[in-house]
Amino acid sequence: MTVTAPERETVVAPxxxxxxxxxxRTRKERRLGWKLTAPAVILMLAVTGYPMVNALYLSxxxxxxxDPSGRKFVGxxxxxxxxxxxxxxxxxxxxxxxxxxxxxxELVIGFIFAMVMNKIIFGRRTVRTAILLPYGIIxxxxxxxxxxxxxxxxxxxxxxLGWLVGKNYxxxxxxxxxxxxxxxxxxxxxxxxxxxxLLAGLSQVPExxxxxxxxxxxxxxxxxxxxxxxNMKAAIMVAVLFRxxxxxxxxxxxxxxxxxxxKTESLSFLTYRQSITRVALGIGSAVSVLLFxxxxxxxxxxxxxxxxxxxxxxxxxx
Amino acid sequence: xxxxxxxxxxxQRRQRSISVGGAILIVVYTMLPIAWxxxxxxxxxxxLTNKKFLPSxxxxxxxxxxxxxxLFTDALRNSIGISLIATVIGVVVAxxxxxxxxxxxxxxxxxxxxxxxxxxxxxxxALLGSLFSMWRAVKLYDTWPGLIIPYVxxxxxxxxxxxxxxxxxxxxxxxxxxxxxxxxAWQAFTKAIVPLAAPGVFTTAIIAFFAAWQDFAFAxxxxxxxxxxxxxxxxxxxxxxSQFQQPTTAIAAGAIVVTVPIIILVLVFQRRIVAGLTxxxxxx
Numbered sequence: 001m002t003v004t005a006p007e008r009e010t011v012v013a014p015x016x017x018x019x020x021x022x023x024x025r026t027r028k029e030r031r032l033g034w035k036l037t038a039p040a041v042i043l044m045l046a047v048t049g050y051p052m053v054n055a056l057y058l059s060x061x062x063x064x065x066x067d068p069s070g071r072k073f074v075g076x077x078x079x080x081x082x083x084x085x086x087x088x089x090x091x092x093x094x095x096x097x098x099x100x101x102x103x104x105x106e107l108v109i110g111f112i113f114a115m116v117m118n119k120i121i122f123g124r125r126t127v128r129t130a131i132l133l134p135y136g137i138i139x140x141x142x143x144x145x146x147x148x149x150x151x152x153x154x155x156x157x158x159x160x161l162g163w164l165v166g167k168n169y170x171x172x173x174x175x176x177x178x179x180x181x182x183x184x185x186x187x188x189x190x191x192x193x194x195x196x197x198l199l200a201g202l203s204q205v206p207e208x209x210x211x212x213x214x215x216x217x218x219x220x221x222x223x224x225x226x227x228x229x230x231n232m233k234a235a236i237m238v239a240v241l242f243r244x245x246x247x248x249x250x251x252x253x254x255x256x257x258x259x260x261x262x263k264t265e266s267l268s269f270l271t272y273r274q275s276i277t278r279v280a281l282g283i284g285s286a287v288s289v290l291l292f293x294x295x296x297x298x299x300x301x302x303x304x305x306x307x308x309x310x311x312x313x314x315x316x317x318x
Numbered sequence: 319x320x321x322x323x324x325x326x327x328x329x330q331r332r333q334r335s336i337s338v339g340g341a342i343l344i345v346v347y348t349m350l351p352i353a354w355x356x357x358x359x360x361x362x363x364x365x366l367t368n369k370k371f372l373p374s375x376x377x378x379x380x381x382x383x384x385x386x387x388x389l390f391t392d393a394l395r396n397s398i399g400i401s402l403i404a405t406v407i408g409v410v411v412a413x414x415x416x417x418x419x420x421x422x423x424x425x426x427x428x429x430x431x432x433x434x435x436x437x438x439x440x441x442x443x444a445l446l447g448s449l450f451s452m453w454r455a456v457k458l459y460d461t462w463p464g465l466i467i468p469y470v471x472x473x474x475x476x477x478x479x480x481x482x483x484x485x486x487x488x489x490x491x492x493x494x495x496x497x498x499x500x501x502x503a504w505q506a507f508t509k510a511i512v513p514l515a516a517p518g519v520f521t522t523a524i525i526a527f528f529a530a531w532q533d534f535a536f537a538x539x540x541x542x543x544x545x546x547x548x549x550x551x552x553x554x555x556x557x558x559x560s561q562f563q564q565p566t567t568a569i570a571a572g573a574i575v576v577t578v579p580i581i582i583l584v585l586v587f588q589r590r591i592v593a594g595l596t597x598x599x600x601x602x
Contacts, residue, residue, distance in 0.1 A: 050448075137577055138576060
């Protein structure tokens, strides 16, 4: 089911083909292609393109809603204000911690889950159903579940872990423990997705190679490091890329669990606060643009630095 | 595995027990937080602070509270309506685009796929400020279309990927074959292609519905009243049946109510959802 068969059809379009040699049929096909994709393109751009350009434009002005007439062009000064603010950097650190910790742990747990699902003999259906539940559940619901599990008044976790931290430990009262709970929630909710991606990658590793390594007397760990992982590198990188970009946007769970208290504010939460107060429009827009820029940088690092080729993985080029 | 007799048997048994143990571990891992919120929803408010996993007295009072609160019932209506409409529009638009991408040759195909990727990883929170102003200017603020439009836009990328992955696997020659056999173009399409494409479209719809059902950032920013506020936003604003009562157990009940549709969809369609998710991300 998940084995990528080499794509056979004519995907490599002669995009630069001179148009004079085009038959009526080709021209018709082109026009139909554009017509069919136009609604999707327009919808995707309407909600992202214009607002983003608008934010970019506003970020160049000193503009307060309370004083609309005092609006004046300040160039990149707003970006200077944000980047010199220690709150921005504190939120960068928080977001980096959450992203690195959750993605690293999810990769390990997700891989174990994928191996279990790959080898499972009975109960396959039950496990698959179970693994989809955290993915499908609303993030807000999951955040409430974890919040109440650790909360001072309603939480059972402090009761269970009383021997470790004391029965009245205030998990949300300290930065470290609050971040821990936020990370746990994020890990619980998104590991299933990563494990499904890794399962798909795992099933693409040729069984012949595994058998050959076994015959040669390779141990389980040797096969894992020398055969399995190298052969599913593409799937791993894609999973990490998508999860990292997703974790970088973390918002709902922080909103529900701490509302940014105890220095747990993420970049998305900072952007949200700046956006809804709408008092300093210029600064708020600059924060929005900077959040966008950070994501572009991460994506660029993966695509250029780690050479994640989405083309091959997407089955576009093969 | 052709049994090479007795030598492999202990090994097989060990493998089986690891596999069973792993399966149980996964199920416990996924079910524990859900079981907790379910248990919480069955606690009485006085029972809340007993700090036990299970309630000492089971009660359905929280569900009655939730269904008597218009904040929640209106939100449930909004969530169902908005998510369903956004799903239908999104899947129709994505089907057109995915068909073109999978079947036709036209310049700009790669650009569209890259655009979809860019939208998929776009930080939605960065748009909230601008969308807030735009929606107020064009009177979409606090309306159903005001949420439906962003939901359609943001579910499109995944829908286009998943669908074009499915469409690439369809043996389109069937269409010609049917026509050769004397079917009209329309008959060939409805009899030969639609039955093959329907599962993919349906899978995409489920995944798109999940995404719309989930959304929180747009819901809290672009709505202000019960007119269009969806359940995730309502849960965050729920303050309890009265101001003297902790809302915790009622929120838990509301959380369970909105989780039930997800559980049902997952139970019935787990196979398709897995295929769709992995097709979209790994194969697409």
